[in-house]
Amino acid sequence: MNSSKPYIIRALHEWISDNNCTPLVLVSSKHQGVQIPTGIAKDGKVVLNISYGATKNLQLIEEGVMFDARFSGVSENIFVPMGSILAIYARENGQGMMFGENDDSPEPPKTDKKDKPKILTDNKKPTNIKKTNKKSFLKVVK
């Protein structure tokens, strides 16, 4: 079977947009094939706004996410391969899903407290995934 990751990314993009929130992707900027303006990545990561409002010609295809967007007033062609996408989540509340780098297996979505943020794993212990700092990096924490 092909990877389920593009399907999941499209689904969560739609979910976040339907909730009037802003879909962001966390991208590994050093991943092969990433096309982004120089200077916007920090520590090998970049967060891109992939809302319909912030982009033009947005395409969420099997190979990756592509769109046009303005950076410092200049329109740029952006492409990030599917394998470079580490997470997709809503700017407003951090809800979304993390992925391992180069891994097609999505991790469970982040949820807020009222949504019962537990994931049954092999040891049946609840796992919470929380946003750990203001730069929107996602990390699995207890």
Added chain:
Amino acid sequence: MNSSKPYIIRALHEWISDNNCTPLVLVSSKHQGVQIPTGIAKDGKVVLNISYGATKNLQLIEEGVMFDARFSGVSENIFVPMGSILAIYARENGQGMMFGENDDSPEPPKTDKKDKPKILTDNKKPTNIKKTNKKSFLKVVK
């Protein structure tokens, strides 16, 4: 935000169908609002084929999955609420995703070996989800 589960279910239904496989849902038959023919559930569970070929008027909506299908030659209206759906997966290889009962948080997808079946959890140990018997019940195992 509303639940991401309907979005994930639609995405995985599309993914499985695009791969020419048969999407099945594992349903908790005792969940409130489940409308299925009497006698088809076993031990409180039922597996339903929700492929386009096996159903008519299939709708994957926010409230649940509804369709018409023939059981013992009789056309029946089926409805299973979103909360009753425990898993969606492909009949042919068991790939898909599990959900907790009454839980809107999807678990990570099942993957086969070549897809690197690991999920990073809080303890960073790999977790495999495997089909454990021929009746298509899914279980989290080490």
